[in-house]
Amino acid sequence: MNVILDPTSESVPVTRQLTPRSGALSGRVSLLDIAKPRGNVLLDRVETLLRERHPGIEVQRFSKPTFTKPAPDALRQEVRAVSDFVIEGLAD
Amino acid sequence: MNVLPAFRLSETDSTREAVFPGEKPVLVAFVKEDCPTCREVMPVLARLREAFADVVDMHIVGQTVDGNRVLTARSGVPLLDDSALGVSFAWSVETVPTLFLADESGRQRAQLVGFVRDEWQALANDLASEQELPPPEIDWSALPAWRPGCGSLSVDPHNEARLRAEAEGSPLRARRIEIGSLDDEHEFLFDQGFSDGLPLVPPTPERVLRMLSGTRRDAQEVVALVPPNLAAATVEKIAINAVMAGCRPEYLPVVLAAVEAVCNEKYNIHGVMATTMGASPVLVVNGPIRHRLGMNMGLGALGQGNRANATIGRALRLVVRNIGGAQPGGTERSTLGNPMKFTMCFPEWEERSPWEPLHVERGFAAGESVVTAYTASSGPVLMVDQDSRTASQLAGSFGLALEAMFGVKQHYATDTLLVVVPEHVDTLWRDGYTKADIRRRIQEVSARPISELLANETSATGFKATYAEGRTAEQLAARIPKFRREEDILIVVAGGEAGKFSGAFHGWAIGDIGSVPVSKAIDPWM
Numbered sequence: 110m111n112v113i114l115d116p117t118s119e120s121v122p123v124t125r126q127l128t129p130r131s132g133a134l135s136g137r138v139s140l141l142d143i144a145k146p147r148g149n150v151l152l153d154r155v156e157t158l159l160r161e162r163h164p165g166i167e168v169q170r171f172s173k174p175t176f177t178k179p180a181p182d183a184l185r186q187e188v189r190a191v192s193d194f195v196i197e198g199l200a201d
Numbered sequence: 202m203n204v205l206p207a208f209r210l211s212e213t214d215s216t217r218e219a220v221f222p223g224e225k226p227v228l229v230a231f232v233k234e235d236c237p238t239c240r241e242v243m244p245v246l247a248r249l250r251e252a253f254a255d256v257v258d259m260h261i262v263g264q265t266v267d268g269n270r271v272l273t274a275r276s277g278v279p280l281l282d283d284s285a286l287g288v289s290f291a292w293s294v295e296t297v298p299t300l301f302l303a304d305e306s307g308r309q310r311a312q313l314v315g316f317v318r319d320e321w322q323a324l325a326n327d328l329a330s331e332q333e334l335p336p337p338e339i340d341w342s343a344l345p346a347w348r349p350g351c352g353s354l355s356v357d358p359h360n361e362a363r364l365r366a367e368a369e370g371s372p373l374r375a376r377r378i379e380i381g382s383l384d385d386e387h388e389f390l391f392d393q394g395f396s397d398g399l400p401l402v403p404p405t406p407e408r409v410l411r412m413l414s415g416t417r418r419d420a421q422e423v424v425a426l427v428p429p430n431l432a433a434a435t436v437e438k439i440a441i442n443a444v445m446a447g448c449r450p451e452y453l454p455v456v457l458a459a460v461e462a463v464c465n466e467k468y469n470i471h472g473v474m475a476t477t478m479g480a481s482p483v484l485v486v487n488g489p490i491r492h493r494l495g496m497n498m499g500l501g502a503l504g505q506g507n508r509a510n511a512t513i514g515r516a517l518r519l520v521v522r523n524i525g526g527a528q529p530g531g532t533e534r535s536t537l538g539n540p541m542k543f544t545m546c547f548p549e550w551e552e553r554s555p556w557e558p559l560h561v562e563r564g565f566a567a568g569e570s571v572v573t574a575y576t577a578s579s580g581p582v583l584m585v586d587q588d589s590r591t592a593s594q595l596a597g598s599f600g601l602a603l604e605a606m607f608g609v610k611q612h613y614a615t616d617t618l619l620v621v622v623p624e625h626v627d628t629l630w631r632d633g634y635t636k637a638d639i640r641r642r643i644q645e646v647s648a649r650p651i652s653e654l655l656a657n658e659t660s661a662t663g664f665k666a667t668y669a670e671g672r673t674a675e676q677l678a679a680r681i682p683k684f685r686r687e688e689d690i691l692i693v694v695a696g697g698e699a700g701k702f703s704g705a706f707h708g709w710a711i712g713d714i715g716s717v718p719v720s721k722a723i724d725p726w727m
């Protein structure tokens with residue numbers, strides 16, 4: 110019997126469940142731009158369409174400082190606190 | 202007095218057990234059959250056993266099953282089976298025979314190493330008189346005055362590291378994974394997803410312990426939190442990956458410093474791994490350690506064939522993969538990837554350079570050993586110039602070649618690491634060119650008017666076409682060099698003595714939005 114040592118972090122990721130989908134769009138919708146080139150062009154168009162088709166909702170815009178790094182904690186917390194829905198432009 | 206470790210051992214080929222300590226004083230002898238001195242003292246041990254049978258326990262501990270059988274057959278006394286060597290190791294037996302005398306609570310009273318007749322006789326006679334017995338009937342004069350012992354199997358290099366790992370107080374804490382005896386261990390390592398696609402050295406406890414001998418740092422010290430999972434990389438976990446990569450223990454401090462460097466927030470290994478662009482760390486090693494590790498800084502320095510160059514870079518990548526969790530298709534999403542994602546590490550040939558080496562330019566002392574992590578998206582791209590005979594021409598060629606980085610119109614977009622080869626060094630230095638002169642010349646030659654860098658029908662890269670709106674022809678004639686700052690041109694020397702082909706690593710996103718080169722001292726990790 111050969112024994113080796115585990116080269117991984119041995120951590121078990123938390124399994125997160127999706128928030129239940131209501132099937133309806135309402136409340137506060139946040140559009141998150143990761144700052145990749147032309148991501149804003151896509152999100153501008155999404156915002157226009159949302160406002161046309163769902164006049165009752167509130168649309169908010171957020172941007173990451175750079176696409177190369179995870180969003181700063183403060184931004185993540187803010188988006189989470191003020192949003193019912195988030196659409197993130199993940200670029201390519 | 203020293204309390205000897207308790208044990209319980211079975212006799213070879215028997216279920217009878219011996220327990221230490223017992224209820225009486227005890228003699229414990231460690232022997233192995235292939236040691237001539239052990240064979241010679243076996244009759245003495247048998248006589249002692251008989252003479253003290255009622256008052257002293259006698260345990261003869263043998264180190265191999267087959268050898269115990271032979272010794273028992275010859276001497277008529279049973280031997281305890283320590284073929285696992287756990288007791289020999291726990292008792293720190295370095296030589297066989299070693300004879301211990303202990304009291305009933307397990308405290309050591311005497312320890313005789315090898316065979317010195319007078320010592321053995323004195324111990325036997327003293328023990329007899331203490332127990333109010335006649336001296337044992339042994340013809341001491343028929344025995345040699347002195348015989349050296351042999352090495353205990355528990356200090357044999359094949360066994361010692363395993364025993365250390367198994368013993369209490371082992372520095373190892375990683376989960377142990379048992380590979381079935383019918384499984385191929387190499388296939389198992391592939392199946393578990395630990396590999397970069399090439400075979401791995403199985404990280405057995407023995408190998409990991411040997412790897413840890415390369416540093417004085419505590420095995421459980423956390424070197425860094427490795428993105429993307431921000432998992433704690435202990436010295437032990439990094440050592441495991443270094444074993445798999447094929448490193449020797451003396452490489453470990455370089456790997457530890459490299460992990461520290463890339464996990465620095467400015468370096469941004471998270472983005473380097475995640476980017477679709479296909480970036481990868483390039484490690485440059487400076488200082489005395491280059492020679493101690495036998496790294497290749499000459500012919501083929503950026504290629505294959507040198508163990509240190511190849512495995513240090515690979516170990517870093519395995520750390521990021523296995524500890525950090527960056528795996529292709531997961532959070533590593535390079536569109537094409539590049540071969541540097543297997544490994545890329547080389548030393549600067551400081552002795553062949555007339556200029557300050559990279560680490561000194563970056564604030565370290567010349568005598569320090571340092572690893573610098575730079576991020577490349579491609580390279581080494583050759584700058585072929587066999588014709589220029591002046592420094593101005595040659596550095597000019599560098600500038601023209603570098604203009605192609607990312608695309609000719611993309612200025613201020615990235616940085617570069619130039620690897621200048623010896624023949625080019627000589628051309629540059631003959632005209633007294635410093636590194637600053639090389640940088641200045643590259644910027645001069647690569648500067649282009651904004652008007653040439655505007656998006657147009659040929660290519661939409663560069664300045665947006667709308668940039669020209671409202672600007673005068675004079676404003677659009679302003680020349681923009683390739684690099685935002687001269688310090689975005691890093692320069693080192695390496696390569697074979699023949700060939701006028703310097704190399705350029707092309708960078709990735711730079712500054713706060715990308716990756717900034719980070720240098721870390723290696724010596725603190727020794």
